[in-house]
Amino acid sequence: DQQVKQNSPSLSVQEGRISILNCDYTNSMFDYFLWYKKYPAEGPTFLISISSIKDKNEDGRFTVFLNKSAKHLSLHIVPSQPGDSAVYFCAASVDFGNEKLTFGTGTRLTIIP
Amino acid sequence: DSGVTQTPKHLITATGQRVTLRCSPRSGDLSVYWYQQSLDQGLQFLIQYYNGEERAKGNILERFSAQQFPDLHSELNLSSLELGDSALYFCASSQGGTTRGETQYFGPGTRLLVL
Numbered sequence: 001d002q003q004v005k006q007n008s009p010s011l012s013v014q015e016g017r018i019s020i021l022n023c024d025y026t027n028s029m030f031d032y033f034l035w036y037k038k039y040p041a042e043g044p045t046f047l048i049s050i051s052s053i054k055d056k057n058e059d060g061r062f063t064v065f066l067n068k069s070a071k072h073l074s075l076h077i078v079p080s081q082p083g084d085s086a087v088y089f090c091a092a093s094v095d096f097g098n099e100k101l102t103f104g105t106g107t108r109l110t111i112i113p
Numbered sequence: 114d115s116g117v118t119q120t121p122k123h124l125i126t127a128t129g130q131r132v133t134l135r136c137s138p139r140s141g142d143l144s145v146y147w148y149q150q151s152l153d154q155g156l157q158f159l160i161q162y163y164n165g166e167e168r169a170k171g172n173i174l175e176r177f178s179a180q181q182f183p184d185l186h187s188e189l190n191l192s193s194l195e196l197g198d199s200a201l202y203f204c205a206s207s208q209g210g211t212t213r214g215e216t217q218y219f220g221p222g223t224r225l226l227v228l
Contacts, residue, residue, distance in 0.1 A: 002155075041221065043222055089155060099169040101158060101217065102155075
């Protein structure tokens with residue numbers, strides 16, 4: 001039972017344009033959401049997070065949007081840069097905690113120069 | 114470099130065998146987490162230790178066990194290995210495990226191949 005779903009295994013975006021990565025979840029108890037970025041042969045690296053009391057969180061080029069009624073979140077990267085090419089994982093947890101993160105299967109983002 | 118180290122990087126073994134994966138958390142971090150990533154899957158949470166005590170458990174098989182030592186490093190023991198245990202095993206650490214919303218810092222992973 002996949003509680004966090006990333007339905008697009010891959011995405012290609014032109015350099016300088018906006019990248020939008022999507023994530024859906026089924027567990028209404030999730031109240032804290034995170035995005036991690038992963039390069040080959042490295043562990044995931046924390047990118048940005050959002051708690052369920054917000055609907056938007058911004059950090060530089062990265063913005064995460066949360067739509068609780070649709071159980072959907074998205075990560076926007078503007079402008080996209082070649083170094084953004086990586087696998088992006090969406091993750092969620094309960095009670096604003098960090099134990100037991102539930103991860104999606106990831107989306108491979110390729111930025112085309 | 115996240116500051117979390119994992120050894121070995123790669124491990125090849127046979128079915129039925131037992132292996133031990135090791136993790137050293139970032140300096141000062143008290144919590145250690147173990148995750149398994151099978152092919153084309155997301156990371157699956159296995160277990161968390163906080164300051165030597167088990168704190169949270171995920172879908173960890175009975176054949177798997179872990180512990181955290183007084184120096185805060187952790188070991189994940191996998192026994193009676195099966196082909197399906199082939200995966201990337203990640204360790205992560207965080208400061209205290211008690212502050213909400215703490216960031217988990219991941220090591221580079223150990224790639225296990227069971228033949």
